Amino acid sequence: MARTTVEDCLRQTPNHFELVIGAVARANELRRGVPAELPEENDRPVVVALREIAAGHYVVDLEKIVVESLKESVAITSGETSIAPQEEGEGAEAAQEDAGEAKPAADEAASGEAAGEADDRQPDA
Template sequence: MARVTVEDCIVKIPNRFELVMSAAQRTRDISAGAELTVERDNDKNPVVSLREIADETIAIPELKESLIRGSQRMAPARDEAEEAETEEVAADAEENADALADALNVQDDSASLDAAGALAFQDEVEIDDED
């Protein structure tokens, strides 16, 4: 990055940390396909974002708001219809899980019976061999 660009940006955003975070957010926006407000001139996205900040071709308050929205990890509020649908899906999943557990228990019981029968058969064969 050119020192001139960074020095020009410090005038617009005096806090260096805030400048870096804002430029990084704008760089992500550019990478995601946002329209450039300055000529690229063979520069990479971080340099273009700094040039946009320095030239004030983008709204810095909007950029800060975009940074805040991008950093939030809170899920958006759901409406009642979405909550009802989620509860319905959860109930269906629980019923399916119960049915699957019942099926597995039946299979486990038959498997244990098969194993017990095999052991009994093996004991009979060993007894017959001793005679």
């Protein structure tokens, strides 16, 4: 098996930054189930992505990658995912409020008990 080197990839994508971003984007596509252009040969998705870039089967389009990333980010922050972040946040805030209310009461009880114990230990005059 011939090994793919960074120099092989840089012939296709001369910018190191674009190469890294492109390889990560393609590896994520492969993880999500997009079919590989080359035989996977039991390689990890990142290795397959680098092999595809070096062979010229995947062309790094930084603008497209950034736009897709922003679309995913907007979808996540606007609540368009299967997980509703607002519901989790509300539950967490309610739990914190409950804990906050219980804490002072517990502190008062503890301080009252400590004061009561201190009175018991003082000798009668």
